[in-house]
Amino acid sequence: MPPTQFRARVTDNRSLTGGYFVLTMQSEGAGSAPLGAVTPGQFVMLRPEAWDRDLLNPRAFSVLDAYPDGTFSVLLKAYGRGTTAMKAMHPGDAMTVTGPLGQGFGPTTADGPTQLLVAGGVGLPPLHLQARRAAAAGLGHKLQMLYGGRDADDLVLLDDLKAWGVDTRLATEDGSVGDKGFVTVALARRIEQAQAEGEAIEILSCGPTPMLRAVRTLALDRGVTAWLCLEEQMACGFGVCLGCAVPVYGEKPYRYCCTDGPVFDAREVRWS
Amino acid sequence: MSAPRPTASIAPEDVDLSAPFGPLRLPHPVMTASGCFAYGQQFAHFFDVSQLSGISTKGISPSPRMGNPLPRICETASGMINSIGLENVGCDAFLSDKLPWLAELGVSVWVNFFGEDMASYVECARRLDAGRDKGIDVLEMNISCPNIKKGGIEFGTVPAVAKELTRRCVEATQVPIVVKLSPNVSDVVAMAQAVAEGGAMGVSLINTITAMAIDVRTRKPRVATTYGGLSGPAIKPVALRMVHQVHRALPDLPICGMGGIMTGEDALEFIMAGARSLQVGTANFAEPIAGVRVRDELRTLMAELGIRTLEEVVGCVQPLEPEPTWHTEPPT
Numbered sequence: 001m002p003p004t005q006f007r008a009r010v011t012d013n014r015s016l017t018g019g020y021f022v023l024t025m026q027s028e029g030a031g032s033a034p035l036g037a038v039t040p041g042q043f044v045m046l047r048p049e050a051w052d053r054d055l056l057n058p059r060a061f062s063v064l065d066a067y068p069d070g071t072f073s074v075l076l077k078a079y080g081r082g083t084t085a086m087k088a089m090h091p092g093d094a095m096t097v098t099g100p101l102g103q104g105f106g107p108t109t110a111d112g113p114t115q116l117l118v119a120g121g122v123g124l125p126p127l128h129l130q131a132r133r134a135a136a137a138g139l140g141h142k143l144q145m146l147y148g149g150r151d152a153d154d155l156v157l158l159d160d161l162k163a164w165g166v167d168t169r170l171a172t173e174d175g176s177v178g179d180k181g182f183v184t185v186a187l188a189r190r191i192e193q194a195q196a197e198g199e200a201i202e203i204l205s206c207g208p209t210p211m212l213r214a215v216r217t218l219a220l221d222r223g224v225t226a227w228l229c230l231e232e233q234m235a236c237g238f239g240v241c242l243g244c245a246v247p248v249y250g251e252k253p254y255r256y257c258c259t260d261g262p263v264f265d266a267r268e269v270r271w272s
Numbered sequence: 273m274s275a276p277r278p279t280a281s282i283a284p285e286d287v288d289l290s291a292p293f294g295p296l297r298l299p300h301p302v303m304t305a306s307g308c309f310a311y312g313q314q315f316a317h318f319f320d321v322s323q324l325s326g327i328s329t330k331g332i333s334p335s336p337r338m339g340n341p342l343p344r345i346c347e348t349a350s351g352m353i354n355s356i357g358l359e360n361v362g363c364d365a366f367l368s369d370k371l372p373w374l375a376e377l378g379v380s381v382w383v384n385f386f387g388e389d390m391a392s393y394v395e396c397a398r399r400l401d402a403g404r405d406k407g408i409d410v411l412e413m414n415i416s417c418p419n420i421k422k423g424g425i426e427f428g429t430v431p432a433v434a435k436e437l438t439r440r441c442v443e444a445t446q447v448p449i450v451v452k453l454s455p456n457v458s459d460v461v462a463m464a465q466a467v468a469e470g471g472a473m474g475v476s477l478i479n480t481i482t483a484m485a486i487d488v489r490t491r492k493p494r495v496a497t498t499y500g501g502l503s504g505p506a507i508k509p510v511a512l513r514m515v516h517q518v519h520r521a522l523p524d525l526p527i528c529g530m531g532g533i534m535t536g537e538d539a540l541e542f543i544m545a546g547a548r549s550l551q552v553g554t555a556n557f558a559e560p561i562a563g564v565r566v567r568d569e570l571r572t573l574m575a576e577l578g579i580r581t582l583e584e585v586v587g588c589v590q591p592l593e594p595e596p597t598w599h600t601e602p603p604t
Contacts, residue, residue: 002317005560047558053350053505053534058558096559233345235352236557238317240310242356243345253338254359 001037003101003238007049010093011071018153020077020122021087025095027070034099035066040129041104041206041229041263045237046074048086049094055082057235058098060258062125062206065132075125075156101237102262105204105227108134108142113200113225115143118187118215120207121154126229126263127206128157135164144169146190148183148211152176183207184214191222203266205229216266226266232257247271284575289567291325291582293549294448294473294526296409298325298380301582302539302567305530305553306331306384306412306452307356308503311370312377318560323567326380328476328551329370331414333386334396336362346485346494351506351532352554353483355495358386363399367406375407382410382450390437393427394444401445411447413438413472416454416479428454428479431466438470448473450528453514455507456482460514461521474526476551477518478511504554508532512545519546519587534562536569546587 008025015021027034035044040063047058059082066072078084089095105126108115115134117127127145134143148171149155155177161168170178171186179186187203194201205215206229219226232244237258244257247270255261255268289300303326310330315321339359346353361370366383374381383400387393393413400411415437416428426433434451442449451467453460455478464475480501485494493499511531519527529547533539534555542550555562579585 005318045558055347056350056352056504056554056558057347098560233343235345235347235354235554236560238560239314240308241345241354241557242339242359243343243354245339245342245344245359247342 001034001100003099004034005096005098006032006034008072008095008097010089010091010095012091013087013089016156018077018149018151018156020075020156022064022073022075022157023086023089024071024073025097027072027097029070033066033068033070034097035063035072036068036070038063038066038072038100039104039107040133041126042100042102043237043262044072044074044097044099044101045234046086047096048089049096051085055085058096058237059083059086060101060231060234060237062229062262063100063129064125065129075122075128077122098237102258103260105130105229105263108137108139110139110142112142113202114194116187116190116201116203117143117145118183118203118205118207118211119145119147120183120211121149123205123207123211123229124157125206127204128160130204131161131164131166135166140165143167144190146171146183146186148172148186148207150174182211182214184211184218187215188218191218191224195222203227213271216269216271219266227263228266228269229263230257230261230269234258280578281576282578282580284571286580287571287574288581289571289574291549293528296380298549300325300567300570301543301547301549302563302570303328303380303382303528303549303551304556304563305551306382306414307354308553308556311361311366312374315556315560319564322377322379323564324379325549325567326382326409327374327377328382328384328412329366329374330360331358331384331386332360332363332366332396332400333358333388334363334392334399336360336365341496343495345500348483348485348502349506351502351504353485353495353500353502354480355497355500357497363396367400367403371403371407380409381407382412383408384412384414384452386414390440393437394440397441397449398444401447404445404447408447410473411441411445411449412476413441413449413451414479415467416452416456428463429457431462434463435466435470438467438472442471450474450476450526452476452479454479455510455514455531461517464518464522464525468522468525474528474548475518476528476530477515477547478507478531481507481510503532505532505534508538508541512541515542515547516545516587516589523587533566536566536571536573539566539570540573540585543582544585544587544589548582548586
């Protein structure tokens with residue numbers, strides 16, 4: 001589905017723990033669901049109309065969920081001026097939306113490998129959506145979520161995963177819930193177990209870049225296929241500004257997070 | 273004395289937006305700017321690109337370039353800094369893969385180009401001349417990109433060098449050359465004068481302004497090359513001032529004005545400062561159809577103000593006080 005630019009209205013702004021919030025929007029226009037066919041990992045560029053010229057460019061967010069009735073949601077955390085302004089949005093506020101953009105994760109399949117979803121921080125949405133889709137297709141048993149954060153408050157939307165019956169392993173840096181330490185420690189153990197038992201696995205991961213670097217190193221070391229959903233600064237989101245270059249191995253030194261990604265094969269990404 | 277300002281509004285359909293620009297007859301003044309529209313195809317998802325009067329392509333060099341390391345962009349107050357590094361497909365791939373699609377649109381195709389030294393500028397102009405009968409209307413010579421280390425900052429800052437470079441490129445092609453000038457100079461009029469003497473058909477004003485932003489937490493610059501080019505509404509007042517200065521000094525030299533144009537009112541400001549055509553740049557990132565909206569808003573605003581043609585208002589701005597004698601430095 002090619003991207004379009006459309007207007008949406010905020011219908012809900014729900015605060016979660018840890019400063020996270022879920023912004024739900026409804027696209028304008030009867031029967032219009034521009035994001036209806038979104039795949040996990042695809043993203044939208046969001047720009048509140050109220051920004052005028054002060055905050056110039058839209059911000060990129062992975063889609064948390066999208067429905068055929070035109071509603072869709074994103075998970076945010078207030079970091080900079082843009083997300084802080086979005087945290088103060090109310091139902092009825094207008095948003096300019098561009099999307100769906102980028103290439104998402106491959107689907108969960110009945111005869112494919114078990115998918116290990118490795119999430120950290122605001123990297124949850126694409127993996128949350130992957131789990132939702134798999135569960136809806138009766139394939140919840142084909143994936144496992146490994147979800148890490150600083151502390152218990154940093155882990156959100158756990159009820160959804162529970163309701164879908166998705167096996168979820170938590171890790172926190174302070175040990176307040178789940179395993180103490182980085183989620184990649186749990187991932188290393190899980191890979192070891194799978195390889196001992198001859199279980200076919202692949203990794204789908206999204207989160208802070210240091211976490212993705214660790215996931216990549218682990219996957220390359222252990223010979224496991226890993227798909228990384230990356231985040232880069234971007235002004236447009238559709239392949240024009242060339243701001244979001246990703247260093248890669250191959251013919252050209254860079255590919256683009258917005259159009260070639262944001263999901264990349266870990267083997268392709270050229271990180272030292 | 274100029275005619276008194278008309279006050280009676282007219283119907284929008286009575287506004288004639290046609291924009292003569294040197295030998296070109298543009299249906300309206302609003303184009304899109306180099307580096308902000310790629311080679312155009314991505315925008316066809318969003319709107320009918322042929323509604324623009326023209327497109328200035330991503331800057332083309334004789335050979336492909338891969339661009340700068342990351343981070344390449346950051347946002348600043350009402351603007352953004354970029355350091356993309358003139359990444360482009362190169363002359364040959366442009367002519368074979370990109371130009372045919374652009375030529376089909378029927379818009380004015382301005383091919384922005386540059387080289388790393390004088391010889392490669394001339395080579396680029398000569399090779400692009402092959403597209404003269406295949407849709408290229410203008411070669412927009414970039415002598416001002418801050419994101420190229422090799423080659424000369426002097427192309428964009430030393431009038432005699434810019435004149436010689438222009439002269440040699442004009443000799444290498446029959447396509448009219450418009451020179452995109454750098455704002456990073458103390459006397460933009462001298463630069464415009466020099467390239468006009470070198471044979472430029474017109475000038476584009478302005479390119480990005482050399483700029484910097486710092487992340488105080490990491491104590492590092494926000495773009496990998498330390499300095500980048502500032503664009504967006506933040507630079508509009510500077511751009512207007514330069515368009516006005518050049519128009520005052522060289523009223524017959526066609527000026528394509530740009531720098532933070534987001535609305536029809538911004539566009540009319542540039543026209544009143546002396547621009548005969550316009551380019552919308554950074555606005556395309558947030559809003560792909562920005563150029564067409566600007567055109568529509570310009571028409572509505574001109575109707576409201578009773579302006580029938582661009583010619584009535586190009587460079588019409590009148591000083592509030594007797595003409596200031598300073599050009600680049602404010603009075604102390």
